[in-house]
Amino acid sequence: MADDALNNYAEATTRYTNFLKVFASAVAEQAGLPEPKFSTPTTNGAPVTTPKRKTTLGNVQTEVTAAFHEINEAHERLKERRGDYTVEGFANEHQRRLTAAGVPAKLTKARAEVDALVDAAHSAAAAKRAEHFPTAADSADRLADEMQVARILARPEFASNDGRKIIAGLDQHLGSEPTTARTMLVEELAARHPEVVNDSLINGLVEAADPDYAALKTQAAVVQSAAHSVRTQLDTCEQMFASPAGTDTTKFMLHDLSNVDVMAAEYKIDAATGEATGD
DSSP: OHHHHHHHHHHHHHHHHHHHHHHHHHHHHHTTOOOOOOOOOEETTEEOOOOOOOOOHHHHHHHHHHHHHHHHHHHHHHHTTGGGSOHHHHHHHHHHHHHHTTHHHHHHHHHHHHHHHHHHHHHHHHHHHHTTOOOOSSHHHHHHHHHHHHHHHTSHHHHSOOHHHHHHHHHHHHTSOOOHHHHHHHHHHHHHOTTTSOHHHHHHHHHHHOHHHHHHHHHHHHHHHHHHHHHHHHHHHHHHHHOTTSOOGGGOOOOOOTTOGGGGOOOOBOTTTOOBOOO
């Protein structure tokens, strides 16, 4: 809770600082003064640092919402001098002020983080599923697996073309401890009976055998759905930035996703690349 409070305070302070920068730039321009320069805030000579922000959909959405208000406020301030600009000049000045405040960079970063969070959620589910299908490390082990699988496939439930018997036999094997031979059995059955043993069936059987995988798969689907809402808000922000005069801001829907658990789900994102990691 304390970390969240510090992060919220730091984010609010940053937004207010950016507002002051835009406001100061506008005042300087109106007065015919040079563009103001801003120094890095310090405490006792040392740069002020903010707590590390968690990469969650909730935090990204908070920043997208702040960007929306920043764009809208800049538009409203500039609108008072609308008569001084052509349509193109008005858009250019609007974009210049927001670019100086770093708004486009924030939107680009937010979109990349949304994509990375969706990838990370699906990767987490895929990694859990992969635990059920280990593979042989060398040819000797693979040969031993092939011999074991050949004996299993000779059993009545697999030797027939009865889909119900095949599924029942596969379900029994997927309820046991994962082995490299079991992985090979699943692959062979999928190759022989693709109309019966497909990804949908295999995933369903694994979900039934492993509640943790089922939960991760469901969470990935919810993350993807919530991310769609955040992307829609990003689309509107980008439209408002590119064409301030022609954007209907009422289309910006502030969906309340605070009660959606996945908004607080934290995934590992590489700070350098912005991509999901499998660590």
